[in-house]
Amino acid sequence: MPVPAVQGIVAVADASFVIGLSAVGQWRLLEGRVRELYVPSAVWAEVVEQGRGRPGASELQSEPIVRRRAARDRRAVGRRRAFLGSGEAEALVLAQELGNVTVLLDDPRARRAAKEAGLPTTGLLGFLVGAKQRGHLREIRPLLDALRAHGFRLSRALIKTTLRDAGESPGCSRPEQGVFWW
Secondary structure, three states, rough: OOOOOOEEEEEEEEEHHHHHHHHOOOOHHOOOEEEEEEEEEEHHHHHHHOOOOOOHHHHHHHOOOOEEEEOOOOOHHHHHOOOOOHHHHHHHHHHHHHHEEEEOOOOOHHHHHHHHOEEEEEHHHEEEEEEHOOOOOOOOOHHHHHHHHHHOOOOOOHHHHHHHOOOOOOOOHHHHOOOOOO
């Protein structure tokens, strides 16, 4: 009997991706898209231990695809900590140790470092746009509003680009949402 094809990518996530996806109630979008989600120890500490009761904590603890793992090369993590947060630094080192993974992170410096290391990355907004393009979301705009309500800093340019990429009008939010971008 043939073995069924394994679907989804193997990924390493930083805290902002986990928190953001949970904050907008879209954790289910990982189903079928991510086969294994590795969470470095620093990210686990930030989201689960320090963030007890906040978005992402229960998802990391209960989701069967989540694998908590520390990066082995602590010196490499320390070198990356010179210009990145502890979660981003450990995520990049862990991704290099695992090999053939996608790094789910948003920090621009961390994304540049990942690119320099030859690691593919996807940010939260790109992940959401991809989900919409695959027909899993009807609209991105309410999710951007929800991210902003949770304290995510999204520039007007980023919002405009995201909405354009999602095939949505980059004009003002609807008045009943209470957030106006321009």
